[in-house]
Amino acid sequence: MSIGSRWLVALAVLVSSQQALADINMPVGVTPISKEVYGLHMMIFWICCAIGAAVFGVMFYSMFKHRKSKGAKAADFHESTTVEIIWTAVPLFILIAMAIPAAKTLIAMEDTSDAEVTIKVTGYQWKWHYEYLDSGISFFSSLHPEHNAARQVGSGADVSQFENYLKEVDRELVLPVGKKVRFLHTSADVIHSWWVPALAVKKDAIPGFINENWALIEEPGVYRGKCTELCGRDHGFMPVVVRALPEDEYLAWVEENAPAPAITEADTAASQQVAAADEDADREWAMDELMAKGEGVYNTYCSSCHQANGEGLAGAFPAIAGSAIANGPHDAHISTVYVGVAGTAMASFAAQLSDVDMAAVLTYQRNAFGNTVGDTIQPSAIKALR
Amino acid sequence: MSSANSYYIPHEAKWPIVGSISLFLFFMGFASVLNGGGWVIMAIGAALLVYMMVRWFGDVIKESESGMYSEQVDVSFRMSMMWFIFSEVMFFGAFFGALFYARVFSGPWLSGFGEGGAAATNAVLWSGFDYMWPHNGPAELGGDYQVMGWFGLPLINTAILLLSGVTVTIAHHAIKDNDHSKMVRWLLATCGLGFLFVFLQAFEYYEAYAHLNLKMTTGIYGSTFFMLTGFHGFHVTMGAIILLIVMLRGTKKHFSSTNHFAFEAAAWYWHFVDVVWLGLFIFVYIL
Amino acid sequence: MSAASAEHHDHDDHHGPAPGWTRWLYTTNHKDIGTLYLLFSLVMFFIGGGMALIIRAELFQPGLQMVDPLFFNSMTTMHALVMIFGVVMPAFVGLANWMIPMMIGGPDMALPRLNNWSFWIMPFAFLLLLSTLFMEGGGPAGGWTLYAPLSLQGGDSFAFVIFSIHFMGISSVMGSINIVATIFNMRAPGMSLMKMPLFVWTWLITAFLLIAVIPVLAGAVTMLLTDRYFGTSFFSAAGGGDPVMYQHIFWFFGHPEVYILILPAFGIISSIIPTFARKPLFGYASMVYATASIAFLSFIVWAHHMFTVGMPLAGEMFFMFATMMISVPTGVKVFNWIATMWRGSMTLETPMLFAVGFLVMFTIGGLSGLMLAITPADIQYHDTYFVVAHFHYVLVPGAIYSIMAATYYWMPKWTGNMYDEKWGKIHFWVSTIFLNVLFFPMHFVGLAGMPRRIPDYSMQFADWNAVASIGAFGFGFSQLIFVYVVLKCMRGGEKATDEVWEGADGLEWTVPSPAPYHTFETPPAIR
Ligand code: HEA
Ligand code: HEA
Ligand code: CUA
Ligand SMILES: [Cu+2]
Secondary structure, rough: HHHHHHHHHHHHHHOOOOOHHHHHHOOOOOOOHHHHHHHHHHHHHHHHHHHHHHHHHHHHHHHOOOOOHOOOOOOOOOOOHHHHHHHHHHHEEEHHHHHHHHHHHHHHOOOOOOOOEEEEEEEEOOOOEEEEEEOEEEEHHHOOOOHHOOOOOOOOOOOHOOOOOOOOOOOEEEOOOOOOEEEEEEEEEOEEEEEEEHEEEEEEEEEEOOOEEEEEOOEEEEEEEEOOOOOOOOHHHOOEEEEEEEEHHHHHHHHHHHHHHHHHOOOOHHHHHHHHHHHHOOOOOOOOHHHHHHHHHHHHHHHHOOOOOOOOOOOOEOOOOOOOOOOOOOHHHHHHHOOOOOOOOOOOOOOOOOOOHHHHHHHHHOOOOOOOOOOOOOOHHHHHHH | OOOOOOOOOOOOOOHHHHHHHHHHHHHHHHHEEEOOOOOOHHHHHHHHHHHHHHHHHHHHHHHHHHOOOHHHHHHHHHHHHHHHHHHHHHHHHHHHHHHHHHHHHHHHOOOOOOOOOOOHHHHHHOOOOOOOOOOOOOOOOOOOOOOOOOHHHHHHHHHHHHHHHHHHHHHHHHHOOOOOOHHHHHHHHHHHHHHHHHHHHHHHHHHEEEEEEEEOOOOOHHHHHHHHHHHHHHHHHHHHHHHHHHHHHHHHOOOOOOOOHHHHHHHHHHHHHHHHHHHHHHHHHOO | OEEEEEEEEOOOOOOOOOOOHHHHOOOHHHHHHHHHHHHHHHHHHHHHHHHHHHHHHHHOOOOOOOOHHHHHHHHHHHHHHHHHHHHHHHHHHHHHHHHHHHHOOOOOOOOHHHHHHHHHHHHHHHHHHHHHHHHEEEEEEEEOOOOOHHHHOOOOHHHHHHHHHHHHHHHHHHHHHHHHHHHHOOOOOOOOOOHOOHHHHHHHHHHHHHHHHHHHHHHHHHHHHHHHHOOOOOOOHOOOOOOOHHHHHHHHHHHHHHHHHHHHHHHHHHHHHHHOOOOOOOOOOHHHHHHHHHHHHHHHOOOOOOOOOOOOOOHHHHHHHHHHHHHHHHHHHHHHHHHHHHHOOEOOHHHHHHHHHHHHHHHHHHHHHHHOOOHHHHEEEEEEEEHHHHHHHHHHHHHHHHHHHHHHHHHHHHEEEEEHHHHHHHHHHHHHHHHHHHHHHHHHHHHHEEOOOOOOHHHHHHHHHHHHHHHHHHHHHHHHHHHHHHHHHHHOEEEOOOOOOOOOHHHHHOOOOOOOOOOOOOOOOOO
16 A cells, blocks of 8 residues: 555544554553553643643634734733732642652652562663573564564665564563563663563663663563664664563473573573584584674674675774775684774674674674685684683 | 943954854864874964964953943953853863762762662672772773872962962952052962962872873773863963963053953952862862 | 943944945944844754755655665754754844844944854854764764763764864853843843843843853763763763763753743743734733743753653652643743733734744643653653654744744844735745644654654554655745745835834834844933
């Protein structure tokens, strides 16, 4: 359907159905807090409407009645302490009436005590990292690859064909229903903000600090949100997807995904991928194996900055093609990716990439985009750094 | 020509546009320097700026000397100077605000004191960090350093500035009595104290960098220390130069017991710099 | 108070402007400088508006059609910087230059040379700012709020942006000092403070706000600069600083700044409504006190922009209550305007149309501001298009409309010619319709969950974004009517009388139209 006709349909729907209201109003949500917030929102909304109606009513009345063309003669009054006092006091009372329930909700929102599940949410440019502090599960969650391909400038994709365009991730955050979940928000680079409207949860992820927040989800379902603090080029492309499962299903999911205990102890941050790839890391890899793997890793992790063609964006993200570092000694190249470059958007990928993936992407950079170093970087070299 | 009775309005102002161009060059040049470029444009801008100021103030002095400024003009100048100083107060306010914020909020939060996520911040991200002012952050940026004590040079500098506040006041009384040579002598003393202050401050910086390993990069302590004392030192330098010019004008008997706005403006500025120092001395050095 | 002599002195032949183009470069005349400011602002309006149209064009449909996300962010950032610092503020300063000396019966601004400099800084400051668009890595892309640490990631443009802000700041502070000195020192004898027109009052308070907060902004961006280039750690936790500290300092400037963008507008509206209601302004004194209260409160509400950063509960409560309080004095102003219209004898010429448009749509924006002040709700609204809708309602039909109203209202005095009433009215109606098509749907998508500062969005927001983009182009191009009316009026037209408007009151209407190059060299007698 063309945009024009979709719009007409939407208008028709708007006048005829309740459903359409969902697209123009705040969702009620599925937590006690979100419902309270929704109630508060509607209350202040109607109060504002009433004030507006009263104010504009008086104004338009006088504009129609007291027009020169209707023969109105100007009166001369221009002062009255009494009315000034009234129209200072009345709004004040209205405000107090709004402030009381608002304060109550606010106090409830800030109470993170007695949580049963704690999840650390770390913002990265431009993905989320989730860490279940109780069970040791941890993983990254980024925009679904198909959506990511479609959203590139000039991809030519018809994005209206995608269900949940830009709201789908490669790995969802799974939460239990009926339990108080506490979130610890932080960031690895710049400020992000983790928002799921249906949970009425929005908190900034500040690098170097942790913010707390909580939610008690009452209904199973999939709830979608976004990063809401400008965090650089792909700020618009770091969605949040929460899948709320009934408690037993949730426990089963945890069971299935929890890392083996020994590794949990050794390494929480990167346990998952690293564990799986551990034995692979020791063997010698061939160039074409690394190149094939490296291309995938590059497109997932690096291309948003350095671009799929390796040309970067002049001034902001350096080109990999012809880069002195990517064509230079191993140490500097590895360290750029393993440690990152402090004070720039080039973050450390040590926690995000397994030894094999990192070796692969490094090898790939050295031999793609016209770079012809011709050597490989072996996973064992990365493993040695850990 | 306008007489001192009507409000003097110069009919052409050629220096402002020069000022704009020079500031433009200066800022552009400075930005290029920061991005790794050369110094030439910035230097040209700065030189042009100084030239512009000399000429502009020269014009103003000439007009003032030829009696073109009525008392009302004088009041305009006074008000402007006062509001300018107020704007400077707010500029320093931003840095003092940063200091207070770092000491009252960020530091304690990082070490786990405070509501919300403070405890988790310390436990998960910076475990082992104990807040105590001064500090260079949980990552101990800049490495081991020593704190700049308040007892030695800073105390001497405080005395110097306080003394200079006295000397400038004596000079003020002198000009109110139309005693030019006394005014010049006491102004000279004030300038001397001012430049001595700057010299000692520079020496203190040398000490900090060479022996205490206290640098701008020494976490939040180094940041606030050098930002506050640095901008203050810059203002002292400017103030001392202004006083010097006023003194030179004094030797040419530019002022009278009733007409000495330039003197007063410089003196106000000097007192302002003085007061800022007291704030610094208390909050940066002692507490 | 004023000591200007009652006698008229002969100023050689300096009664007219200097011939040639250097007149504009060297001028010290408040009217010339006012004109320069206003024209500069008009040009910048089209530049900033052009950027907005790029934003709206990309947002017309979901999917990325035209621009790289980084460039999009840079458009958002620049659009805001240009509109705020390059359009609204200079326009208000231009109006202050033109009107304040005439309104208080003074011969000129207090410091005419400095006045020239305040203006001539602006084109250079914007040259510095706009030049970053052509640098490698593009212009600043971290939002107009320049939050650390994101803004520190910018390319070479970063230092240029910081310095351009310092540069504009110098201009604003000097301009404000000049206005304060003018108002305190240049009034005609008998023009007591409580006799001054409200436009003068609101500007006095605005100038005070500017002098108080622009240096704070300068301090904040200076710390950004040293964090980036000199290794300080004001805004990095590793060194004991805090990114949120930047936000506190920024908004300590930023919130008063939004009142800087609206208080002079209140003054303009307070001049226009009585004229066309043919009735004195209701509650003059309470208007003055309300303005002062708004200014005072504006210093203690800044953190309402930061309800999601994790402030302590007590802080959130305080800032919520303080912010809500601002509605009270603002309401007093709205009610006084309506009481002025009540039982007046109204006509609806173009300035009045814009004033009424202001009144209605500013109030809508104010009420959505009140909703934003309610912390728990703001946690849902924050950083969505609901906020974008709020501030455009107070800025566009607020600040921009007041500037247009002022232009229509005083243009006959400036040029000596009446503007084209028919096209003025068309301009109003077309603008107002498109403006609501443009900004009203933003409330909807915002509530439904569309974040701000994104170049692409989910299908659910598609329809209303398309509507908004249509509105944007409609609104943008209808501003060409404004340019047409202004140019036409500058070139000629029906001659304006001295009083211009039947119900007009104030010193500016006692001088001929067009106002002579120098007015009130001999102070007028004040009733
Ligand atoms: C001209 C500029 C202007 C003005 C006047 C205002 C006015 C107000 N603003 Fe707005 N605001 C902005 C410009 C402005 N704002 C901008 C630019 C931003 C975004 C910045 C950014 O993030 O980029 C912003 C953001 C912003 C936020 C942060 C939102 C967020 O990011 O989450 C909040 C929150 O409290 C807020 C509140 C208010 C309030 C309470 C007022 C009040 O002053 C409004 C008062 C007026 C009324 C209430 C209407 C009239 C009154 C009556 C008719 C009386 C009766 C009323 C009652 C009894 C209620 N504003
Ligand atoms: C006074 C301030 C002001 C004004 C007047 C405007 C005016 C407009 N703004 Fe606003 N805007 C802001 C201040 C302002 N804005 C701020 C502070 C932000 C926040 C930035 C941030 O998040 O950091 C913002 C952000 C902002 C966004 C959100 C961007 C994002 O979050 O990514 C959008 C999106 O639609 C938008 C649109 C518009 C439009 C369509 C107009 C229209 O009113 C513009 C009218 C258009 C014209 C006047 C154009 C005329 C042009 C022609 C006729 C074509 C000819 C062109 C040339 C000759 C060059 N603005
Ligand atoms: Cu992450 Cu925006
Ligand atoms: Cu605000």
